[in-house]
Amino acid sequence: TLVLVLHGPNLNLLGTREPEVYGRTTLADIHTAMLERASRADVRLESFQSNHEGELIDRVQAAASEGVDFIIINPAGYTHTSVALRDALAAVSIPYVEVHLSNIHSREPFRQHSYFSDQAVGVICGLGADGYLAALDFALARLTQQH
Numbered sequence: 001t002l003v004l005v006l007h008g009p010n011l012n013l014l015g016t017r018e019p020e021v022y023g024r025t026t027l028a029d030i031h032t033a034m035l036e037r038a039s040r041a042d043v044r045l046e047s048f049q050s051n052h053e054g055e056l057i058d059r060v061q062a063a064a065s066e067g068v069d070f071i072i073i074n075p076a077g078y079t080h081t082s083v084a085l086r087d088a089l090a091a092v093s094i095p096y097v098e099v100h101l102s103n104i105h106s107r108e109p110f111r112q113h114s115y116f117s118d119q120a121v122g123v124i125c126g127l128g129a130d131g132y133l134a135a136l137d138f139a140l141a142r143l144t145q146q147h
């Protein structure tokens, strides 16, 4: 069983990037916490961050042949712009949960539309880094139920 965690542009700067909006937890901290929880459940977990739309699309396409069972994705700025990344997820038809650290609905109007939410199994936003762990708990429960 394999879970893929995808992080979009600028999330490599977590910890120092607008900490009042995104918190002080780094991407490495998030990865470590998720890895620990997944390995306790005997599930493999991989994380990938990119500032490039095409690299994220390539990673989604590769996930299909790697047997990825579930995706947790924070598309970051691409949330509000990327038809192409949305299409990649639809093409591989791997179920995914969309995560945002901030509550995008309480921010600028342009953040309130997501190209991902209607195809997602669910959406978590506004819980900070804990949102990733909530998404992982959901994925682990769902994946272990299936076996």
Ligand code: DQA
Pocket (backbone or CB within 6 Å): 009, 010, 074, 075, 076, 077, 078, 079, 099, 100, 101, 102, 103, 104, 111
């Ligand atoms: C974000 C919200 C997006 O609007 C923004 O572009 C990000 C991060 C979040 O996690 O809150 O880069 O996805």
